[in-house]
Amino acid sequence: MGGAVTSQSTPAGPPLVRAVNAIKEFGSTRVLDGIDLEVHRGEVVCLLGPSGSGKTTFLRLINQMERLTGGRIWVDGELLGVEERGGRLHVRKDRDIARQRARIGMVFQRFNLFPHMTALENVVEAPVHVKRMNPAEARRQGLRLLELVGLAERADYYPSQLSGGQQQRVAIARALAMEPELMLFDEPTSALDPELVGEVLTVMRDLADSGMTMIVVTHEMSFAREVADRVVFMDAGVVVEEGDPEQVLRSPREPRTRAFLDRVRREEQVLEQRAARELEDLGPEPSDPS
Ligand SMILES: Nc1ncnc2c1ncn2[C@@H]1O[C@H](COP(=O)(O)OP(=O)(O)OP(=O)(O)O)[C@@H](O)[C@H]1O
Numbered sequence: 001m002g003g004a005v006t007s008q009s010t011p012a013g014p015p016l017v018r019a020v021n022a023i024k025e026f027g028s029t030r031v032l033d034g035i036d037l038e039v040h041r042g043e044v045v046c047l048l049g050p051s052g053s054g055k056t057t058f059l060r061l062i063n064q065m066e067r068l069t070g071g072r073i074w075v076d077g078e079l080l081g082v083e084e085r086g087g088r089l090h091v092r093k094d095r096d097i098a099r100q101r102a103r104i105g106m107v108f109q110r111f112n113l114f115p116h117m118t119a120l121e122n123v124v125e126a127p128v129h130v131k132r133m134n135p136a137e138a139r140r141q142g143l144r145l146l147e148l149v150g151l152a153e154r155a156d157y158y159p160s161q162l163s164g165g166q167q168q169r170v171a172i173a174r175a176l177a178m179e180p181e182l183m184l185f186d187e188p189t190s191a192l193d194p195e196l197v198g199e200v201l202t203v204m205r206d207l208a209d210s211g212m213t214m215i216v217v218t219h220e221m222s223f224a225r226e227v228a229d230r231v232v233f234m235d236a237g238v239v240v241e242e243g244d245p246e247q248v249l250r251s252p253r254e255p256r257t258r259a260f261l262d263r264v265r266r267e268e269q270v271l272e273q274r275a276a277r278e279l280e281d282l283g284p285e286p287s288d289p290s
């Protein structure tokens with residue numbers, strides 16, 4: 001079962017993330033058409049939806065890599081990007097936005113590590129340069145985080161010397177180094193070879209168990225079912241359905257959710273069949289001719 005608030009129907013305290021009628025337009029194209037969503041402390045929410053439904057855009061709004069064109073988002077009770085003074089909204093100063101962003105960690109599909117820095121240097125970079133943490137202390141923390149993601153012995157490797165799964169685990173450690181109160185994951189395993197997916201999901205599961213608040217865009221249905229406290233299905237810039245993972249994944253109420261899940265399952269089957277055929281084609285291990 002998922003994180004700390006699974007069994008409570010009404011989690012205590014105000015939500016950590018609250019989006020009300022969040023709207024995003026690029027030019028004349030409306031990409032998010034009024035998202036309402038609350039995420040409570042310690043909760044793990046999986047975001048599902050077809051390509052182009054606005055999942056990444058929504059995460060980017062929470063992380064202020066994009067600016068809202070309508071509606072509001074609060075994190076920990078603070079309006080993102082703007083503040084209310086004298087009954088009017090004012091755009092926050094850059095430093096204030098940087099402070100808000102520093103409390104949120106984000107892990108992308110592509111690992112985005114600095115190629116010229118070792119794993120450890122990648123992890124200590126932001127704490128030292130953004131948080132002004134003492135370098136020796138940042139190093140100690142960095143090693144502890146690399147150990148947490150199972151990479152203590154790879155601290156001095158460069159990204160090019162690491163597998164995709166290892167790089168993604170370094171990226172998670174790097175995000176955690178800023179001690180975020182919220183972690184956003186955007187399809188963190190979809191660029192990985194199938195055999196490397198599990199190690200990254202294990203790290204994410206541990207993180208969820210430790211009580212981290214997480215919003216995870218993923219097509220990994222078993223992860224959503226086992227780890228998420230709630231599943232949110234988006235389509236065409238709106239939340240179509242949300243609820244308990246068992247309910248949404250097994251017996252979705254909305255036809256659009258059902259159609260999407262059927263499609264994902266069919267794709268999974270095709271991939272599994274292809275992998276099985278490839279294994280067969282390889283045949284038994286050739287014996288050493290020498
Ligand atoms: N900077 C941008 N300028 C214009 N349109 C954009 C921009 N970013 C995203 N879009 C559009 O917004 C829509 C939603 O994109 P988004 O990346 O949020 O979808 P998604 O649900 O994450 O899809 P996927 O599953 O493929 O990652 C798409 O139609 C996309 O083309």
Ligand SMILES: [Mg+2]
Pocket residue numbers: 055056057186
């Ligand atoms: Mg996306």
